[in-house]
Amino acid sequence: MYEARNLVSTTPDTAVVFRPAVVRTPAIVTIVIWLSRLIAGMVRLVWRHPIAVAVPTAPGVTWTLYGWRSALVFGPVLGVA
Numbered sequence: 234m235y236e237a238r239n240l241v242s243t244t245p246d247t248a249v250v251f252r253p254a255v256v257r258t259p260a261i262v263t264i265v266i267w268l269s270r271l272i273a274g275m276v277r278l279v280w281r282h283p284i285a286v287a288v289p290t291a292p293g294v295t296w297t298l299y300g301w302r303s304a305l306v307f308g309p310v311l312g313v314a
Contacts, residue, residue, distance in 0.1 A: 292307075292308035
């Protein structure tokens, strides 16, 4: 309660001064939260737009599984489909 009283000074002889309460968060907590939001966003993107995600990833998967020549041949075909 003492801290809440010191956040804003409203005495008539001084200007109103706002002092924000600073909470120090460990970096690992910030990184974990950021990564969890990133992964959730990626899952949401794939869930909502499966075709838009599949079209650019199909040539990469084809390249990885069958080689660059197959990706060069089937990439435009998969893109058109």
